[in-house]
Amino acid sequence: MFLNRLSMNEKQAFLTLAHHVAHADSEFSVEEEVLIAKYCMEMQMDDIEYDEAKFDLVGVLNAFERDSHQKIALLELMALVYADGEVAKQEQQLLNDIIVHFGLNPNLAIVYREWSKNILSLFTQGEALIHL
Template identity: 65%
Template sequence: MFLNRLTLAEKKAFLKVAHHVAHIDNEFSKEEGVIIDKYCMEMQIDDVEYDPNEFDLTSELCIFQEDGHKKIALLELMVLVFSDGHLHHAEETIVNEIVKQFGLNPNLAIVYKEWAKSILSLFVQGEALIHL
């Protein structure tokens, strides 16, 4: 929803982080793949190469300089972690690490989690309306 506001470098970093988050629980779900595809369409860029052995979270997160852009990344990552209907412990841990490295208020993550759940619910309702 807001990813088009990021710089090109931030978009690429976001996709790498998104892949990392999606794979963190060792289960890359169909829903997570759909969300990442939607991220690419929204940002109008091709997907990035993700190699878990070469990925460095701190390096990717350092690309985000503006607080507003950090918040956009966090909001969108919340949609990803809830896309398969489960918040795995590993996903919660990585989200907390991202919040910490971004220097954001941990309470903000709670509000963003609820927003993500609401957005996903509305998306499911919208899909159902299309098929009425």
């Protein structure tokens, strides 16, 4: 929804981070795959090759220099985490690590989580309306 505001470097970092989050629980769900494809369309770029062995969380997170861009990444990642209706411990831990790294207030993260859930619900309702 807001990913078009990121720089090209941040977009690459975001896709790497999104793949890492989606694979954190060792299950890459259809819902996560679909959402990552939508992220790519929104950012007008091809998907990346994700290599867990080369993943560096701190390095990827450091790509987001602006406070607003950090918040965009967190909002979008929360939508990804909640896309399949299940939040694995590994996914929640990653979100917590990201919140700490970005120095965000944990209470703000609660608001972001609820917003993400609402957006996903509205998207699902919109899809249903299309098929009425």
